Amino acid sequence: xxxxxAQDPDEADLAIAKHKTWAVGAPAVVHALxxxxxxxxxxxxxxxxxxxxxxxxxxxxxxxxxxxxxxxHFEFCENGAKAVAEEATLRRVTxxxxxEHAVDELxxxxxxxLGQQGRLTEPVYKAPGEQHYRPVSxxxxxxxxxxxxxxxxxxxxxFYTSGRTSNEAAFLYQLLVRRLGTNNLPDCSNMxxxxxxxxxxxxxxxxxxxxxxxxxYKADLILVVGQNPGTNHPRxxxxxxxxxxxxxxxxxxxxxxxxxxxxxxNPQTPAGVLGSGTPLADDFLQIRLNGDLAxxxxxxxxxxxxxxxxxxxxxxxxxxxxxxxxxGQFAEDVRATSWDDVLAATGxxxxxxxxxxxxxxxxxxxxxxxxxxxxxHKNSVPTIREVVNFLLLRGNVGRAGAGVCPVRGHSNVQxxxxxxxxxxxxxxxxxxxxxxxxxxxxxxxxYDTVEAIRAMRDGGVRVFLAxxxxxxxxxxxxxxxxxxxxxxxxxxxxxxKLNRSHAVTGEAALILPCLGRTERDExxxxxxxxxxxxxxxxxxxxxxxxxxASAHLRSEVAVVAxxxxxxxxxxxxxxWPALTGNYDLIRDHIQRVIPGFDDFNRRVRxxxxxxxxxxxxxxxxxxxxxxxxxxxxxxxxxxxxxAGALLLQTVRSHDQYNTTIYGLxxxxxxxxxxxxxxxxxxxxxxxxxxxxxxxxxxxxxWSDGVARRAEAFRIVSYPTxxxxxxxxxxxxxxxxxxDSTADTSNTPTSKSIVVxxxxxxxx
Ligand SMILES: Nc1nc2c(c(=O)[nH]1)N[C@H]1C(S)=C(S)[C@@H](COP(=O)(O)OP(=O)(O)OC[C@H]3O[C@@H](n4cnc5c(=O)[nH]c(N)nc54)[C@H](O)[C@@H]3O)O[C@H]1N2
Ligand SMILES: Nc1nc2c(c(=O)[nH]1)N[C@H]1C(S)=C(S)[C@@H](COP(=O)(O)OP(=O)(O)OC[C@H]3O[C@@H](n4cnc5c(=O)[nH]c(N)nc54)[C@H](O)[C@@H]3O)O[C@H]1N2
Ligand SMILES: [Mo]
Numbered sequence: 001x002x003x004x005x006a007q008d009p010d011e012a013d014l015a016i017a018k019h020k021t022w023a024v025g026a027p028a029v030v031h032a033l034x035x036x037x038x039x040x041x042x043x044x045x046x047x048x049x050x051x052x053x054x055x056x057x058x059x060x061x062x063x064x065x066x067x068x069x070x071x072x073h074f075e076f077c078e079n080g081a082k083a084v085a086e087e088a089t090l091r092r093v094t095x096x097x098x099x100e101h102a103v104d105e106l107x108x109x110x111x112x113x114l115g116q117q118g119r120l121t122e123p124v125y126k127a128p129g130e131q132h133y134r135p136v137s138x139x140x141x142x143x144x145x146x147x148x149x150x151x152x153x154x155x156x157x158x159f160y161t162s163g164r165t166s167n168e169a170a171f172l173y174q175l176l177v178r179r180l181g182t183n184n185l186p187d188c189s190n191m192x193x194x195x196x197x198x199x200x201x202x203x204x205x206x207x208x209x210x211x212x213x214x215x216x217y218k219a220d221l222i223l224v225v226g227q228n229p230g231t232n233h234p235r236x237x238x239x240x241x242x243x244x245x246x247x248x249x250x251x252x253x254x255x256x257x258x259x260x261x262x263x264x265x266n267p268q269t270p271a272g273v274l275g276s277g278t279p280l281a282d283d284f285l286q287i288r289l290n291g292d293l294a295x296x297x298x299x300x301x302x303x304x305x306x307x308x309x310x311x312x313x314x315x316x317x318x319x320x321x322x323x324x325x326x327x328g329q330f331a332e333d334v335r336a337t338s339w340d341d342v343l344a345a346t347g348x349x350x351x352x353x354x355x356x357x358x359x360x361x362x363x364x365x366x367x368x369x370x371x372x373x374x375x376x377h378k379n380s381v382p383t384i385r386e387v388v389n390f391l392l393l394r395g396n397v398g399r400a401g402a403g404v405c406p407v408r409g410h411s412n413v414q415x416x417x418x419x420x421x422x423x424x425x426x427x428x429x430x431x432x433x434x435x436x437x438x439x440x441x442x443x444x445x446x447y448d449t450v451e452a453i454r455a456m457r458d459g460g461v462r463v464f465l466a467x468x469x470x471x472x473x474x475x476x477x478x479x480x481x482x483x484x485x486x487x488x489x490x491x492x493x494x495x496x497k498l499n500r501s502h503a504v505t506g507e508a509a510l511i512l513p514c515l516g517r518t519e520r521d522e523x524x525x526x527x528x529x530x531x532x533x534x535x536x537x538x539x540x541x542x543x544x545x546x547x548x549a550s551a552h553l554r555s556e557v558a559v560v561a562x563x564x565x566x567x568x569x570x571x572x573x574x575x576w577p578a579l580t581g582n583y584d585l586i587r588d589h590i591q592r593v594i595p596g597f598d599d600f601n602r603r604v605r606x607x608x609x610x611x612x613x614x615x616x617x618x619x620x621x622x623x624x625x626x627x628x629x630x631x632x633x634x635x636x637x638x639x640x641x642x643a644g645a646l647l648l649q650t651v652r653s654h655d656q657y658n659t660t661i662y663g664l665x666x667x668x669x670x671x672x673x674x675x676x677x678x679x680x681x682x683x684x685x686x687x688x689x690x691x692x693x694x695x696x697x698x699x700x701x702w703s704d705g706v707a708r709r710a711e712a713f714r715i716v717s718y719p720t721x722x723x724x725x726x727x728x729x730x731x732x733x734x735x736x737x738x739d740s741t742a743d744t745s746n747t748p749t750s751k752s753i754v755v756x757x758x759x760x761x762x763x
Contacts, residue, residue: 001041001090004116008109009664014674016693016716021257022277023230023668024078024237025265032081035662039089044546048088048518049081051545055607058517059532059542061087061164062657064408065233066213066534077234079654082662086497087516088546091118093498098124098133106503111473111730112661112675114498120513121550128507138554141510142566145465148490148508149567152462154181154442158452161187161421162469163410164517166530166542168586169556170412170419171593173467175574176564178420178430179439183446187421188469189413190449192372194745195380196406197417203388203630204616205623208414210403211367212536212611216243218401221363224281225253225292225387226373226751230260230668231654233371233407237264241278249359252281254373255289255649255721256679259668285356287346289647289724290639290752292374293383294345295353296390297636301337302357303393314361316395323620323629324392330631334389337636345638347721365401366391371409373649376751381744382634389631397629398620408535409658411517415533418594418612423448432593438573449475450746453738456484464506465492467556470499473659476736476748477708494559496549499659515555519544523558524581530557531587531604533612539597540609557583641723641754646684648698649751650729650736659730666728671716678757679718679726688757692717695760698727700735700753708735712760725755 036045051057053067062080097117103126106114123141124133136144149157159177161170177185189197197207204210216222216239229236240250241264252261261284265277287295307314320327343350360366368387374380388397388404396402408414420429423446430441447455453475455461464471464485475481485491488506495502496516502509515521521528521544529543554562561576568574579586584601591600596612603610615621622629641647652658653666653675665672669679678698685692698710710732720726729750740749 002038004091004118005113008113009674011674011676011712014677014714015672017670017672019670019718020259020668022263022265023260024234024267025277026267027667028078029267031667032078035082036085039085039091041090044088044090045085048084048546052080052084056543058544059411059540060084061411061517063233064411064414064535065235066536066538068213079231079234083657084518086115086657086660086662088518089118091116092549093117093120095122095124095135102131103133103503103505104131107500110661111500111659112664114500114503115660117498119549120495120498120511122552123513124511126505126509133509133511136510138562141512142562144510145463145490145492145563146566148463149180155184156461157182157463157465158184158186158447158455158461160452160464160466160469160471161185161416162467163188163413163416164468165412165416165556166532167412167415167419167539167590168530168583169467169560170416170421171586171590172557172560172564172579174420175433175437176560176567178433178441179437179568179574181442183423183425183442183444184452185421185423186447186449186452187416188410188474189417190746191474191748191750192409192413193375193406194747195375195742196384198745199381199384199388200404200406202624203385203632204397204404206614206616208537208614209405209535210397210614210617211405213239215367215401215403216240216248217246219243219248219365219367220401221359221366222248222250223253223366223368224250224261225368225370227369227371227407228258228260228651229407230258232409232652234260236407237280238266240264240280241266244278244280249282249363250280251283251285251356251359253285253287253292253295255287255724256726257284257286257719283355283359285348285352286721287348288721289649290377290379291346293379293386293634294342294636294638295348296383296386297334297337297634298339298342298346298353299357299360300334300386300390300393302354303360304331304335306357306361315393319395320392323622324631325626325628326631330389330633333633341636341638345636347723360394365399366394366396367401367403367405369405369407371407373751376742376747376749378740378742378749378752379637380742380747385632386634392629392631398616403617406535412532414535414537415531415539418533419590436589436593448746450738450741450748453481453484456487459487461487462489463492464488466501467494467560470501470659472504473500473730473733476733476750477738478734480738494556497660512559513550513553514559515544515548515553517542517544518546519548520546521555523555526582528555528583530583537612537614538609539604539612541604557586639752644688645701645754645756646680646723646725648725648727648732648735648753648755650732650753651726653728656728669718675728675731676713677716677727678713679716679720681720681722681724682717684722685715685717690715690757690759696757697760698732698735698755699758700737700755702737702740704737704739706737708737710734715757
């Protein structure tokens with residue numbers, strides 16, 4: 001095991017190599033084991049990694065990609081191993097650490113430095129006016145939270161959730177919040193797949209993916225759009241390889257030639273370690289940022305025209321007539337699509353789009369997978385609706401080998417939403433919750449993430465509580481958000497690791513350290529397990545085995561229940577202590593409130609758990625407003641970038657998990673020992689009068705007239721689409737204006753920010 005870094009990284013060590021054209025293979029295994037050993041030592045690494053995603057083990061905290069029913073002993077990937085090592089680290093943040101480091105000093109540190117300090121070990125409290133956190137007992141901590149909550153109106157409190165929280169903790173948490181009397185439940189989903197949820201609920205009636213793992217192996221064509229699975233869902237590469245061997249063609253749509261989509265060397269096969277691996281994408285459409293709505297409209301127009309030329313051969317008329325609504329208007333609108341607009345928005349050749357349409361016609365079964373490349377733009381909801389139009393045309397929803405596949409991020413973000421972590425809960429859910437616990441839940445919608453920041457900024461929030469995550473670093477417009485949080489009376493973070501949200505606080509602040517996935521959870525003398533739901537609606541158990549990082553940690557369930565008991569007192573209509581003592585009792589409540597969880601406690605004890613029902617997938621039942629799958633008409637407004645500016649996307653490096661920075665490399669893109677880089681096409685660099693490796697500031701322009709600046713980035717000449725740039729978040733969150741959000745879903749536009757590159761002034 002190695003010590004945490006003493007200093008912030010020095011960007012002067014930054015080195016750039018050529019980007020890779022294949023992913024994983026032996027280097028991934030080596031790198032994973034290196035990081036694991038730095039954090040955990042050799043023995044603990046071996047013991048822990050063998051339990052990841054096993055039927056009797058814990059769910060990998062990395063991503064929400066599902067496990068198959070046949071599992072190998074190594075059901076993890078390089079980045080899963082890093083996620084585990086980050087949590088199971090032997091490094092510790094103790095009360096002495098907080099005595100040594102003032103809050104302001106911590107606020108000046110990088111996310112990397114903060115995260116590398118290790119696991120939080122004791123509850124600590126920063127009193128108003130003080131600069132240091134000091135130890136506090138759990139009882140006092142709960143009392144402080146309860147007092148502050150009681151001192152204000154329910155709507156003056158905000159309760160954030162990040163997607164690692166278990167179903168049991170999430171259910172109890174939303175119950176606590178609604179018992180208090182508010183729906184202020186923003187979550188990371190608001191910044192993530194909210195656009196997918198909005199588009200899918202409207203068009204198909206269910207805001208979740210409609211495919212199972214087995215469908216991938218039956219598909220003829222899989223489109224991977226706006227997603228970088230080699231880094232963010234590496235186990236998906238194994239599934240794509242298998243799909244490919246079963247006959248699927250894969251088309252990648254992305255402004256960047258991401259290594260994982262080009263060629264995959266499976267580390268679990270000799271050929272993957274020694275040989276040249278499997279080429280994955282049969283075709284790569286290097287689209288401009290924000291061009292996907294235009295691409296799908298173009299393809300849809302071609303499909304309609306092909307049907308006109310040879311009626312009855314292209315569209316699934318039977319499906320359209322029987323199961324859909326709105327085809328006529330949609331078709332009329334799409335036929336009028338201008339090719340000039342399509343080509344301008346996509347940056348593609350017409351022939352490329354025609355080739356895709358041809359491939360589509362030859363493919364009986366089609367799946368579209370997507371992630372943040374589709375969800376974080378102003379027009380994300382219409383874009384995803386157009387993807388649905390595309391699938392509906394040939395009846396690619398509700399049958400084997402076909403469907404929508406939004407690939408979720410956090411390992412239980414989908415489950416948290418199922419459990420009611422939502423600022424806009426439906427009537428049926430609230431009715432069932434109220435009936436189960438005999439209270440009247442609040443009906444008025446609460447704040448989402450962006451609205452919560454606005455409310456804090458305007459002085460309308462007394463208490464901000466976060467169940468996991470790193471709110472201040474994950475959200476847009478860093479300066480605005482930091483000032484907003486500082487206006488709260490009390491900020492409370494339930495966390496496993498130190499992060500920026502512990503350093504940018506309200507007047508008073510609490511850090512409540514909790515157990516992670518990898519750790520044994522014992523309550524009332526009995527071992528407990530929790531449950532999670534993956535991207536494909538499979539619900540299963542997760543049970544950690546490691547001894548907790550400190551004897552003072554509490555489970556997330558116990559923390560939520562502790563606050564509940566302090567807030568509502570003994571004899572409350574929710575028996576908080578009993579629920580903490582036996583998670584089966586929480587599951588009994590879930591079963592009665594949330595559809596699809598019948599016989600929850602028995603079924604979740606099956607080795608593979610169970611799959612939640614999904615009308616469109618199971619029986620082509622579409623619980624939408626029309627009772628059918630809805631075709632939609634989506635405006636194609638081409639995003640024009642002013643001369644001299646570029647469109648910037650903010651992405652993840654290979655060595656980070658959102659705001660958690662595991663290391664300073666982005667191996668596949670050839671970046672080593674640094675993060676302050678901006679990837680730009682060589683011809684754009686020349687056109688802008690700049691040079692490769694030059695230092696520039698990124699300045700974003702927005703209608704509010706504020707010039708937002710991220711300083712000192714090194715230009716990296718890179719084969720991205722023309723006119724587009726890329727840089728890592730959270731460093732670039734300063735550039736995303738709070739008010740720049742997606743229509744309908746209100747997701748910050750992290751993937752399309754107009755920026756200028758200005759040479760950095762040297763002092
Ligand atoms: N190791 C690791 N795993 C993770 C995470 C992590 O940070 N690290 N984060 C987790 C979370 S919460 C999430 S949500 C997922 C995120 O998973 P991804 O969505 O894969 O993550 P990003 O890094 O944001 O990558 C976005 C991809 O979309 C492309 N893209 C950007 N804009 C466009 C566009 O306009 N059109 C098209 N077609 N493509 C575009 C980018 O070039 C990039 O390849 O991963 C999850 N898994
Ligand atoms: N510019 C830009 N911004 C983005 C994005 C982007 O692509 N570009 N992506 C957005 C997306 S998709 C997402 S999902 C959000 C992520 O936003 P968040 O979910 O808020 O952020 P994370 O970095 O995942 O949170 C990491 C912290 O979670 C805590 N943690 C880890 N495990 C546990 C646990 O088991 N329990 C508890 N209680 N705490 C735990 C640790 O303290 C750790 O520091 O960021 C969004 N922000
Ligand atoms: Mo996410």
